[in-house]
Amino acid sequence: MNIKKFTPVGYGLLLLVLIVAPFFGAYPVFVMKLLCFALFAAAFNLLLGYTGLLSFGHAAFLGGSAYIAGHAVKVWGLTPELGLLAGTLCGALLGWIMGTLTIRRQGIYATMITLALAQMVYFAALQLKFTGGEDGLQGVPRGKLFGVLDLSNDLTMYFVALTITAAAFWLIMRIIHSPFGQVLKGIKENEPRAISLGYDTDRFKLVAFIISAALSGLAGSLKTLVMGFASLSDVHWTMSGNVVLMALVGGMGTLSGPLVGAMVIELLENKIGDFGTWLADLTSVAWFSTIGGSVTMVTGLIFVICTLAFRRGIMGELIAWLQRPRGGGGGGTS
Numbered sequence: 001m002n003i004k005k006f007t008p009v010g011y012g013l014l015l016l017v018l019i020v021a022p023f024f025g026a027y028p029v030f031v032m033k034l035l036c037f038a039l040f041a042a043a044f045n046l047l048l049g050y051t052g053l054l055s056f057g058h059a060a061f062l063g064g065s066a067y068i069a070g071h072a073v074k075v076w077g078l079t080p081e082l083g084l085l086a087g088t089l090c091g092a093l094l095g096w097i098m099g100t101l102t103i104r105r106q107g108i109y110a111t112m113i114t115l116a117l118a119q120m121v122y123f124a125a126l127q128l129k130f131t132g133g134e135d136g137l138q139g140v141p142r143g144k145l146f147g148v149l150d151l152s153n154d155l156t157m158y159f160v161a162l163t164i165t166a167a168a169f170w171l172i173m174r175i176i177h178s179p180f181g182q183v184l185k186g187i188k189e190n191e192p193r194a195i196s197l198g199y200d201t202d203r204f205k206l207v208a209f210i211i212s213a214a215l216s217g218l219a220g221s222l223k224t225l226v227m228g229f230a231s232l233s234d235v236h237w238t239m240s241g242n243v244v245l246m247a248l249v250g251g252m253g254t255l256s257g258p259l260v261g262a263m264v265i266e267l268l269e270n271k272i273g274d275f276g277t278w279l280a281d282l283t284s285v286a287w288f289s290t291i292g293g294s295v296t297m298v299t300g301l302i303f304v305i306c307t308l309a310f311r312r313g314i315m316g317e318l319i320a321w322l323q324r325p326r327g328g329g330g331g332g333t334s
Contacts, residue, residue: 010256018162028158029226034266035165036223041246041258042172043215048244049252050176051208052188054111056240057098057118058216063235064121065091065217067131070140070224075130080143080151084164084221091217092210094121099209103202115237122235136231140224151225161222168215173255175211184208249306251313260314268302 018035022028040062047053069087072078078086098117102110125131132138142151151157175181186194187201194201224230233239242265250261310317 014259015166019159022155022158028154030270032158032161032226033223034263035161036219036226037243037246037266038259038262039165039168039222040216040219041243041250041262042169042255043212043219044243045247045252045254045258046172046175046215047208047212048247049254049257050181050188051184051205052191053103053205053209054244055098055102055114055209055212056111056237056244057114057116057121058213058243059235059237059239060098060118060121061091061094061213061216062220062223062239062243063125063230063232064094064220066220066224066230066234067125067137069221070137070230071130073143073225074137074140079147080145080225083143083225084218087221087224088214088218091220092214094217095210095213096206098213099206103205103209115240118235118237118240122232122237125232125235131230134232136229137224138229140228140230142225142228157226161226164218164222168218169255169259172215176255180204180207245303247313249302249313251316251319254313254315254319257313257315264302264314 018031021031040058044055044058047055065087068090069083072086073080073083098114101117102113105113126133130137142157144150145160149156149160151160176184183194183199183204186197187199187204191201220230220234223234246261246265247258248261249264250259251257306313312320
């Protein structure tokens, strides 16, 4: 089956579902939060799935930008669009610093450097006054976009967030299918060969790192605007672990994988308690009601299952199944 023919239709249907979702009972704030994490996962996948660089410090970009955007809007009085821009630029700057120190290392050493630098950002957020320490940055106003659109209205904020997320996702698609994106894939598959062809692989990896960090910063800034606060959980190392989990569960190296992975992980974290209560009521087994407090255990179990049974992730396995030659001799193309 030719997946390329159905990809635009699939994304169009997904966009249509998201447009009408608030009118059919979906809670706009929750869907907006899901969109922010989907963008975060897609930005991370650009680095890991298409460049082959494992960063365990992406929480620094999400959380650091969340604090900067929130402070810019709340304290400096900047408009929402300038707050988002400030957060995105903060993510790009952190990405440049972290990428410069990381790209010349290989494997676990590079990953540990990203983790160490991200922990430095976490402790800075814990100590600096403007972040609010353990209380976080509270009461961030949404304001008016371009002085016209009142973002305090959840529905207005929803469509603005959807537009920003869709535009960022379109940008990621353009990057992946561009000559630059093809070089990134070549670096992932065989970096020595890319070097032998004359490509400055360190420069390409640094640019990919900066783009991924900037888009992660945009996701964090948008999340602060939607939720009205930024907290230490945004810069904690567990957030970096969550985005790795989203990419792996959804399917690394696929455009739709991070979206599916983010949806699965966020739905688990937010709705598993309700599911446990429903099971307890249905079966009269009180133990099920405690599932809500074991989110980490459940997500860890899902990670193990996906690693053992779905090595390519949910969407990776689905795409591979759809491309499998059917009886009749016709093969699919990717």
